Amino acid sequence: MTREEVFEGLKEVLANVNAVNRDALNSATEESDIVVDLGITSSEIVNILAKTEERFDVEFDDDDIDELQNTIGATIDLVIKALE
Amino acid sequence: MDRSVAIVGVGSVTPTCSSTAEFAEKVFSNQSLVREWPEAKRYEKQLRSKVAGYIEPKEIGLERKYSDILEDYVEIYVDKTGRLPEKNLSYADLSSVWAMLATKDAIKQAGWNENEVQSNLTGVIIGSGAGGNEVLRPAWKNFFELGRKSRSLTSHNIDRTMVYRDAANVACFIKNRGIVEGLGSACASGLGNIGYAYRMIKHGYQERCIAGGTEGTSIETFVLFDAMQVLSRKFAPEESSRPFDKSRNGFVCSFGCGVVALESLESAKSRGATILAVIDGYHNNSDGTSDMFAPSYGGQLRLAEGLFNECKQASHHDSNIKPEIVKAHGSSTPVGDIVELMSIIKSFGKDDYHISAPKSQCGHMLGAAGAVELVLSVFMLQNNMVSPCLNSYELSNEIEPFQKSVNWDGLKIPPSEFRHLIPEKAIEKEVNSIVCLNYGFGGTNAAMKLSKYLN
Numbered sequence: 001m002t003r004e005e006v007f008e009g010l011k012e013v014l015a016n017v018n019a020v021n022r023d024a025l026n027s028a029t030e031e032s033d034i035v036v037d038l039g040i041t042s043s044e045i046v047n048i049l050a051k052t053e054e055r056f057d058v059e060f061d062d063d064d065i066d067e068l069q070n071t072i073g074a075t076i077d078l079v080i081k082a083l084e
Numbered sequence: 085m086d087r088s089v090a091i092v093g094v095g096s097v098t099p100t101c102s103s104t105a106e107f108a109e110k111v112f113s114n115q116s117l118v119r120e121w122p123e124a125k126r127y128e129k130q131l132r133s134k135v136a137g138y139i140e141p142k143e144i145g146l147e148r149k150y151s152d153i154l155e156d157y158v159e160i161y162v163d164k165t166g167r168l169p170e171k172n173l174s175y176a177d178l179s180s181v182w183a184m185l186a187t188k189d190a191i192k193q194a195g196w197n198e199n200e201v202q203s204n205l206t207g208v209i210i211g212s213g214a215g216g217n218e219v220l221r222p223a224w225k226n227f228f229e230l231g232r233k234s235r236s237l238t239s240h241n242i243d244r245t246m247v248y249r250d251a252a253n254v255a256c257f258i259k260n261r262g263i264v265e266g267l268g269s270a271c272a273s274g275l276g277n278i279g280y281a282y283r284m285i286k287h288g289y290q291e292r293c294i295a296g297g298t299e300g301t302s303i304e305t306f307v308l309f310d311a312m313q314v315l316s317r318k319f320a321p322e323e324s325s326r327p328f329d330k331s332r333n334g335f336v337c338s339f340g341c342g343v344v345a346l347e348s349l350e351s352a353k354s355r356g357a358t359i360l361a362v363i364d365g366y367h368n369n370s371d372g373t374s375d376m377f378a379p380s381y382g383g384q385l386r387l388a389e390g391l392f393n394e395c396k397q398a399s400h401h402d403s404n405i406k407p408e409i410v411k412a413h414g415s416s417t418p419v420g421d422i423v424e425l426m427s428i429i430k431s432f433g434k435d436d437y438h439i440s441a442p443k444s445q446c447g448h449m450l451g452a453a454g455a456v457e458l459v460l461s462v463f464m465l466q467n468n469m470v471s472p473c474l475n476s477y478e479l480s481n482e483i484e485p486f487q488k489s490v491n492w493d494g495l496k497i498p499p500s501e502f503r504h505l506i507p508e509k510a511i512e513k514e515v516n517s518i519v520c521l522n523y524g525f526g527g528t529n530a531a532m533k534l535s536k537y538l539n
Contacts, residue, residue, distance in 0.1 A: 043377050046313050062132050065313070066333070 001083060006076045013051045017044055030073030045070065058082035086397065089285045090352045090537065091361040093194030093345030094459045095186030099137035099338055099446060102144055104189060108463040111471050112510045116322035117446050118336050123303050131307065133315035135324045137338025137447030138301050146181060153236055156222040172257045177217045177244040179300030180253035182341035183210050187254050187294050194345035195357055196292065204261035205291035209281040210251040211266035211273045212298055213451025214305040219244055250298050262290050270524030273297045274342055275454030279366040279530055285348050296343035296455035306337045316416060326475035327414035327441040328421050328499060328506055335415040338447030342455030359537040360462050365394030371527030379423045381494050383529055388431035391519065391531040406437055407517040407533065409470055411461050414441035415448050422484045426494045429502060439505045440464065441473035454522035454530060461518045465536050472510045479503055
């Protein structure tokens with residue numbers, strides 16, 4: 001799966017998150033911060049990760065989650081690592 | 085006219101301790117009460133954290149008696165040493181059993197006679213945080229999955245699971261005729277119930293109150309906090325709760341119970357009671373932000389200011405004297421700890437007091453935390469001891485990310501500058517007054533000041 005495909009899949013997950021800023025999501029890049037730029041509260045990060053695991057049928061390592069930066073790019077890296 | 089309120093008795097159930105005296109002894113000898121929890125460990129990869137502050141029923145003379153007709157269902161907690169009547173035990177979930185045991189100890193210490201206990205001027209104000217308990221899951225499994233009839237679930241689920249079950253059970257046990265209620269304010273509940281009881285006496289509604297918080301052992305509660313990824317992990321059990329430490333990564337979920345016996349100071353003096361402490365004041369407020377979970381520096385500053393204003397009315401000594409101890413909420417969370425440290429320093433100054441962090445030893449007893457920590461504060465007053473902040477090995481010498489934000493108008497000083505306020509081991513010094521702080525989800529904050537009774 002390419003980074004672009006993962007990005008699109010992640011955008012679908014983010015589009016369904018409570019109180020997401022949809023305009024910001026539509027123009028988001030890999031550098032976009034999920035909390036700062038997309039307006040999502042930090043307590044939703046766990047839910048996003050759980051839904052992302054479901055979306056891509058993967059399981060993330062707990063240690064990788066603990067060290068995760070809140071950017072879209074970091075989350076894509078996490079998915080790609082889990083897919084390998 | 086507002087009245088002064090005294091603490092005349094205490095009781096508790098705490099991780100690894102068979103008595104309140106043992107609890108104080110362990111705290112002042114710098115021991116951790118946190119252990120690896122077998123109940124969490126059996127779920128292996130499903131749970132991130134495996135440590136908790138817990139006490140097994142058998143460690144305090146209780147035994148689960150399981151139902152003959154419902155699998156895994158605890159029909160009753162048997163009291164092996166006969167402290168509580170069987171009738172009362174039949175109504176009680178674990179948290180309520182603990183509340184009754186702690187109440188019995190507190191009343192014995194208070195020295196109230198039967199008339200005083202059963203008076204319409206004696207109240208019971210006890211609450212809990214999450215409300216998880218071990219009877220509901222097997223009950224629901226039997227009804228919804230196995231299709232059992234409702235009567236097979238027994239008639240003792242409402243009494244053992246309703247929101248105010250702990251106050252109800254204690255009231256049925258001691259047979260008081262005054263106010264019986266429990267309030268919930270998440271992790272501020274323990275102090276909140278005591279604060280509410282204090283106000284009932286202060287304003288003349290009650291003469292006496294049994295008050296506190298209790299949080300019964302519950303893997304369900306643990307699981308739900310683990311789901312939030314807020315529990316400590318990857319440290320040895322005794323090093324998992326590390327308030328203010330640079331390496332902290334979450335709190336330790338714990339369970340326990342704290343109860344105090346409150347009485348109007350006038351009544352306590354007139355009958356020659358031993359007065360363990362006097363409550364100078366209590367204040368509570370809300371952060372006023374839209375965030376359910378994040379702490380608020382401004383909210384905490386207003387809390388302290390409100391407490392100072394309340395204490396100005398204290399009549400028995402100079403309430404403007406700085407407390408020797410600020411007993412922090414200090415739950416070992418990445419952001420909360422240093423926000424609190426900064427608000428404490430802004431409110432109480434940079435010197436000449438110590439910060440005590442009991443959660444470093446007990447973990448976070450949720451709805452019971454504020455009450456157990458108040459009981460401990462009474463011991464600090466009585467014994468002239470400051471309980472430590474265990475595991476605070478390294479305080480960061482850089483300011484935290486939130487202190488760099490444009491929205492931060494608090495101190496821009498790293499935590500390491502305040503090492504002198506945060507003792508890693510218990511210390512002995514004269515203690516005349518203590519301020520207790522507790523905060524909860526939803527932005528609720530509670531603060532109380534205690535002083536030694538000066539005759």
